[in-house]
Structures are given as structure tokens and as C-alpha cells.
Amino acid sequence: MCAKIINYYACANSSKGFVNYLDDNINYLDRLFILKGGPATGKSTLMKRLGKEWYNRGFDVEYIHSPCDNSSVDGIILPTLGIGVVDGTFPHVVEPRAPGAIEEYINLGTAWDSKKLIPLKDDILKINKQIALCYESAYKLFSQALTVHDEWEKIYIANIDFNKMNEITQETINTIVGSNYQDKQAGVKNRFFGGATPKGSVDFVMDLTAHISNRYFIKGRPGSGKSTMLKRIAQSAKDRGFDVEIYHCGFDPDSLDMVIIRELSTAVFDSTSPHEYFPSKYTDRVIDIYSYAIKPGTDEEFKTQLEDITSRYKGIIREGTHYLSKAKDLNDDLENIYIDAIDYDIIDKINHDLKLKIDDYFFNMA
Incomplete structure (x- = not known):
């Protein structure tokens, strides 16, 4: 049987704020590698490469996508092996069950040259504050959209x-x-x-x-x-x-x-x-x-009211999405700051070591 890939999200930018079900999807794993390290450390790239490699070996792969960056993943799972690799940086809170025995932390932040980052501290803090404000605005708007959506629901609940x-x-x-x-x-x-x-x-x-x-x-x-x-x-x-x-x-x-x-x-x-x-x-x-x-004819009876609700709802959602897009652009600016301060030889070494750890675990299982 051919290997399968499935894609889903474990987190969401919702009307209730940022919602995280990551633990629910990794709490059965026997081995979990939790990646630490902020912008531009290549966490998503590392996970996608590992996923591709194990898929090519004939193993099913689950990609947990990021709702904050369409090109990134928050984690990968190799369900047959009981192994996962996830982004453990904020806001992806991961509750360890048995640190060392199940969970192992991989710190890509060791590749940073702090001497290059310290002079840029104020710029980094400013961008992080702007990103936080964008998400706050998006969640506030999505909450408003939910109130409008409730108006929509009431029409059909009554019929x-x-x-x-x-x-x-x-x-x-x-x-x-x-x-x-x-x-x-x-x-x-x-x-x-x-x-x-x-x-x-x-x-x-x-x-x-x-x-x-x-x-x-x-x-x-x-x-x-x-x-x-x-x-x-x-x-x-x-x-x-x-x-x-x-x-x-x-x-x-x-x-x-x-x-x-x-x-x-x-x-x-x-x-x-x-x-x-x-x-x-x-x-x-x-x-x-x-x-x-x-009730037959409900759409027609409430046509004008439904059109108004739909228009207001879509308008608020568009505005909320704008703030998510703005947050992504700001995060790109942040990554550009960090790129110049990263030693990618160290990143490559960390990636290689993690690959060997997963290989060793696999061969010990066999």
C-alpha cells in the first residue's frame, strides 16, 4: 500500500482567540522532538524535509499546518513510528509528559549570534508589539463577526x-x-x-x-x-x-x-x-x-435580512484577515533581522543530528 500524506491544523485564529489542540494530536506519541528557537531558524523547513524523506521511505506522514503562515508547518507526525517533531515556541504550548523519556528539546536558537541582535533589541521589541496588536485586532473582529453570525443562525433556528x-x-x-x-x-x-x-x-x-x-x-x-x-x-x-x-x-x-x-x-x-x-x-x-x-421558503422570506447579514459578516471577516496578513508581513520583517545573525552551519549540524536520532530510534524499533 502506498504511503499517505494528510494535512490539517491543530491551532486556529478564531473568534475565541488563538485556540490550540496541538497536545491532543501528539499525546499518544512514543517520541517527540520539540523545536525551540525563534524567527528564521528554519523549524518549518526542517520538519518539511523530514516529512518528505520519511514519505519517500514509504511511511505515512501528517503535516500540521500553521494558521499564521500559509507556507509553514507547526509539526509533522510519523504515526506508524509513533514519532513527532513540533514547533514548541510561543504560542504553541506543549505540555511534556515525560521529558527526556518521551520529549526531547532541540534548541535551534544556539545558532544565533547575540552580538548582532543586541543592538537591534528595540527594533525587535517594536515589531513583536505590532504583531501582537495585529492578532488582538483580528480576534476582536472575528468575535464581532460571530455576533453577526448569531443573527444569521437565529433565522434558521426559528424555522x-x-x-x-x-x-x-x-x-x-x-x-x-x-x-x-x-x-x-x-x-x-x-x-x-x-x-x-x-x-x-x-x-x-x-x-x-x-x-x-x-x-x-x-x-x-x-x-x-x-x-x-x-x-x-x-x-x-x-x-x-x-x-x-x-x-x-x-x-x-x-x-x-x-x-x-x-x-x-x-x-x-x-x-x-x-x-x-x-x-x-x-x-x-x-x-x-x-x-x-x-420551513420551505425561509430563504425567500428573509432574503433582504439575510443579504444584509451576509454583507456585514463578510466585511468584518475581510478586515480581520487583513490583520492576519499584516502580522505575517511583520513576522517576515522580523525574520529578515534574524537571518543576518544566524550561523547556518550550526543549523545544518542540528538538522543532521536530529535526522540521526530519528533514524536510530527507528532502527532500534525494528
Whole structure:
């Protein structure tokens, strides 16, 4: 069987601020290398190179992408080996379970020449302050957008037939889980399939579900019960011993956008804008909540009000995205300062040593 690559996010720039589920995705690993060191130390480049190398060796690789930089990753996982390498710098807080036995810190900051950086201290502090203010502004705007989104939801909540919604949810659970059962404790991983980035909304829905046999595309509107349906499906699978990947909404982490049950080769996801997709496999199925459980004519009855809400919501999201993009530009300025103070021979030595440590661990396992 060919090796697989999957891409997802463990963190999000959301309406609730910066949300971090990194621990949830690495707490089962037997070996974890935590990279320390700030801008321009090549953490992302190192991880991507390691991922490519092990993929070429025939091993599955998980890339945990950065919501703050579209070209960077926050970590890689080699699930078959139980090994991970993650960015352990702020805001990626990693709680070690057994330092030295499981976690090992790799400090790329030893490659800095502090003599070159000390004279630039004020510039560095100024840029860091500006970056923090950009994120603060973005999160404040996303919070405002959530308030507008609540107006959107109220329209459909007031026009939904909850009995029909319960009915279609239970039918879906019966179809997916049925009488299947596994005599084990279910594993749960909380993640994001996408979210707000400096380049706007990005998602990996099709990537994550590419090898899934049974895909359910949920169509509906805000407030039509998509997230509630997903929560019930996830709980049912967990109760029956199946491992579950729970993908939260990058905008509102309290809501769910997708559930994957790989042991049943099943994915159920919210397939509406900004992550709208359509069936492409003969086994794909659509669950049209709007047609099934929403009062007919709701879109038409509230057309003017919905257009106003949509316009306001998109405008605020655009403004918030602008601040994420500005933060990325400022971080690029910061990296340019640090590049001139880094000894890349030291970085290459650290990279080589880490590669050997992973190789040694692998050969000791074999």
C-alpha cells in the first residue's frame, strides 16, 4: 500500500482567540522532538524535509499546518513510528509528559549570534508589539463577526423542524455505526480542517477525506443543526469504541465542521461555504438539511435580512484577515533581522543530528 500524506491544523485564529489542540494530536506519541528557537531558524523547513524523506521511505506522514503562515508547518507526525517533531515556541504550548523519556528539546536558537541582535533589541521589541496588536485586532473582529453570525443562525433556528432534524440525525447514525462495536477505549483527536489564515479561508477537506470510502456532505444553513448532528455522530462512534477525529470550526471552535471515523472509513462534514464541495465518488452522499428540516421558503422570506447579514459578516471577516496578513508581513520583517545573525552551519549540524536520532530510534524499533 502506498504511503499517505494528510494535512490539517491543530491551532486556529478564531473568534475565541488563538485556540490550540496541538497536545491532543501528539499525546499518544512514543517520541517527540520539540523545536525551540525563534524567527528564521528554519523549524518549518526542517520538519518539511523530514516529512518528505520519511514519505519517500514509504511511511505515512501528517503535516500540521500553521494558521499564521500559509507556507509553514507547526509539526509533522510519523504515526506508524509513533514519532513527532513540533514547533514548541510561543504560542504553541506543549505540555511534556515525560521529558527526556518521551520529549526531547532541540534548541535551534544556539545558532544565533547575540552580538548582532543586541543592538537591534528595540527594533525587535517594536515589531513583536505590532504583531501582537495585529492578532488582538483580528480576534476582536472575528468575535464581532460571530455576533453577526448569531443573527444569521437565529433565522434558521426559528424555522427548523427539530423532530425532523432528530430523525435524520438518528438515521445517519444508524447507517454509519449501526450495530458495529469495538471492545476498546475510543481515541479522540480534536483538530481543524482549515480556518482563517493570512491568505484567507483555507481548508484540507478533500485531502483529509481522499481515502475515505463513505463521505457524507451536509448541506444546510447557519443554525440548521449541522454541528449538533456531527456532535451526536461523534459521540455515538466513541460510545461504540471507534476512534474519532473531531474537526472543529476554525471560526467558532465550539462548533464542529467534520467527523472522521477511519475504522469505518467514514467522514461526515459541513459542506457549505466557505468549504463547499460536491460529491465526486459514487459512494458519496448528500444530507440536505435545508430541504428536509427547514420551513420551505425561509430563504425567500428573509432574503433582504439575510443579504444584509451576509454583507456585514463578510466585511468584518475581510478586515480581520487583513490583520492576519499584516502580522505575517511583520513576522517576515522580523525574520529578515534574524537571518543576518544566524550561523547556518550550526543549523545544518542540528538538522543532521536530529535526522540521526530519528533514524536510530527507528532502527532500534525494528
